[in-house]
Amino acid sequence: MMRNGIELLVRRVSAIHQHSISSSFQVLPQFCTSSSSSSASPSSKLFIGGLSWSVDEQSLKDAFSSFGEVAEVRIAYDKGSGRSRGFGFVDFAEEDDALSAKDAMDGKGLLGRPLRISFALERVRGGPVVVSRIGKSKRDRERVFK
């Protein structure tokens, strides 16, 4: 359905190119993306952020087991204090269930706090994985005072 619109757009663009130059034009796949948000990795592991400080693995599993079979649930606890860091991971038996759970629970409130769910990235071996929404380096801010 949406493809027709894209094809029409492509035809218009090619028509414009006709009177100019007949080089090999190609359409970038970036413009063909549907209304899909970022983090569309094919994985059944979910990263759960924005959790309340009082949530535990049992509560999280109980909240997500209604969408499908939960294979594994893990909460990140602070090493030293023993308290939860406010985020965790949920592994579903099927990717479809994970996608449904993410779509259903992302942005919803749990224990009074809105949840932030994304597909989990496996931790890099030999070092902590660093990922951010903006992916901006803090070192880019060089203080040039004086």
Add this chain to the structure above:
DNA sequence: GGTGAGCGA
């Protein structure tokens, strides 16, 4: 402490 990335085979 709130914009996030874990553990133990």
